[in-house]
Amino acid sequence: MSGETNQEHTYLIGLDIGTSAVKGVLMSAKGSITSREKSETAYQRIDGGGVQFDVRQLYRLTVGVIRRLAGALPRGGSIVGLSIASASGNTVLVDEQGEPMIPAFSWMDQRVRDEMKTVFGKLNPDEVHETTGWPLLESFPLAHLAWLKCHAPKLLETSSIICMSTDYLHFKLTGKWSIDRSTATTFYLQDQKSAQWHSPYLQKLGIPESKLPPIRSTGDMIGRITSEASADTGLVRGTPVVLGAFDHPCAARGSGILDEGQLLISCGTSWVGFMPIKDRYRSVSLRMLTDPFLQPAGPWGAMFSLPAIASSVDAYIRKYISDGPDRYREFDRLAVSAGPGAGGLIIDPSAEEISDDLAQADKADIARAIMEGTVFLLKEKIDKLEAAGTCFSSVTLVGGPSETFPWPQIVADVLGLDIRTVNGSCAGAVGAAMVAGIGVGLYEDEQDALKQLVFPELIRKPDPSTATIYETRYRQFLNKYTTLGSDAK
Structure with missing residues (x-):
């Protein structure tokens, strides 16, 4: 039908x-x-x-x-x-x-x-x-x-x-x-x-x-x-x-993430990693948020998150970049103007209190360091999964930040992987529309829907020289902010 x-x-x-x-x-x-x-x-x-x-x-x-x-x-x-x-x-x-x-x-x-x-x-x-x-x-x-x-x-x-x-x-x-x-x-x-x-x-x-x-x-x-x-x-x-x-499971549908080995990074109020997984027990044992996803015939979904990270980023932006209505546009512009490594500045946006040590720092470096710190936190989560035996064949980025230039490229350079973007901030809504189509009989299931739906996508490739810089910066980030620094050496 x-x-x-x-x-x-x-x-x-x-x-x-x-x-x-x-x-x-x-x-x-x-x-x-x-x-x-x-x-x-x-x-x-x-x-x-x-x-x-x-x-x-x-x-x-x-x-x-x-x-x-x-x-x-x-x-x-x-x-x-x-x-x-x-x-x-x-x-x-x-x-x-x-x-x-x-x-x-x-x-x-x-x-x-x-x-x-x-x-x-x-x-x-x-x-x-x-x-x-x-x-x-x-x-x-x-x-x-x-x-x-x-x-x-x-x-x-x-x-x-x-x-x-x-x-x-x-x-x-x-x-x-x-x-x-x-x-x-x-x-x-x-x-x-x-x-x-x-x-x-x-x-x-x-x-x-x-x-x-x-x-x-x-x-x-x-x-x-x-x-x-x-x-x-x-x-x-x-x-x-x-x-x-x-x-997030809807965003996975709306960006074509249906199979084990695929990773979705959904950037909203929280940044959430979502991966289809065949074994529910493995998801629970890894302390992940588990979703029924494509059950009973297909995989479960497993999620990890940087909870409410966007609120923390916004607090930094308001304090050090701008408190105006166009603050995110200014944030992106400044981050692009700074070089990889943010002039040596390292920021953990998830810290409970906003640092007061940045008054003399360059705004562009602050903007870049906020982005890099967020992605370092993401990489730390992914590294733990890979250390536990999880392998990813592809990474897709959705959410508002995926529609800007600096965020997807920084994710690609820090992870050292190609980053695919599709449906941006609308991926969740597109996934819901897909589900509506399944419910009324336009599509048999999600796999059939993806055969019929055509979505434009963009691939960001890591820059080898920038990726090398970030390998060093990531180790420095871990040494400064986490107990895992020795493991990253």
Whole structure:
């Protein structure tokens, strides 16, 4: 059914609900990107480390992006499906009328202290990882719900649905509750292998399974655009809405990363390395974030990350480069003007406190050193995987930095590998559009989709002389900032 129904006037919408922005693409069934849209998100920081947001405002941003994409539909075209990739892990409580009861907890929320121990006792980190697929982190829904259990138990008791922000968006669009296995992983309440809610955690929290969205598979149709959502979005009532996935697995789909040996580097609020992996046990044993990806027939996904590294980079830029609206353009320009090695300057952007020792340094060297330090952190992660026996046949870079000149070239030179860029900051949204196409029958699966979709790509090759400079600089970086310096000598 895939090839014959794939016509020039058939279009798909893919959304990427990220931490910093809602992005979307209108994509033809052949892979041509007709329109790209983006709206910035906003958060409220509260005393005690809380980070929260208005999920109703997130819905308004989302339907605004959809409306603009729908408005770009060429004459004679039809939008046959929509799907969402998302950086989830944001907790939402909903009442009987389907309205949020409190602001959503962001995955960046840090208000949890001893509440996890109070509710769950001494959790075994290895058991949590094996069950959920992710290492134990106290900033995701399992922790949010423990905090609510301790401080606002009535909210949990009186809530009608306990979900995440993506599930709420699906409900507002279709009137149906549902969650895919990939997104459910970030909930920390799913037994990942069985794709069932994990009753021991629910019992400790006092949450009945009936309050959670049903778990289904990526590519399943949730429902169709309701009359109200049609008015909000400009989409035709009845347009299918298809379950997507976590943002990085969607970006892997949107950049053609489907096989073991391929590595995706997704540069967003966090920089995430994503690799298809056949053996789930190996992913868990390597302490990686594990995703169902192409299960049950295909590989799992394994991820490592530089958490919230973009926020750290932004803090350096604001302090030493510029605090203006065009600061990233200036940052890129300065980094290009500096030579490899940043004049001897070494910066670890992930350090807890911003260095105060740079006031006399050249701005261009600071910009270059920030980029180089970020990529050195990335290389450190990759080196550990290679030391454990993982081999990569190709590396692809996506996300906003992949659309600039300096970042991809520095990655190529530091890693000493060819770097492929495809679909840039829209890779997650393109992957979601691909999933929508699978869900409505345009493509049989991801492999079939990639046979039909044509995406332009660019290859950056490492410069041998620059790569040699970076070999030395990387060892110096490790010696200065990590305990692994002796291993790099």
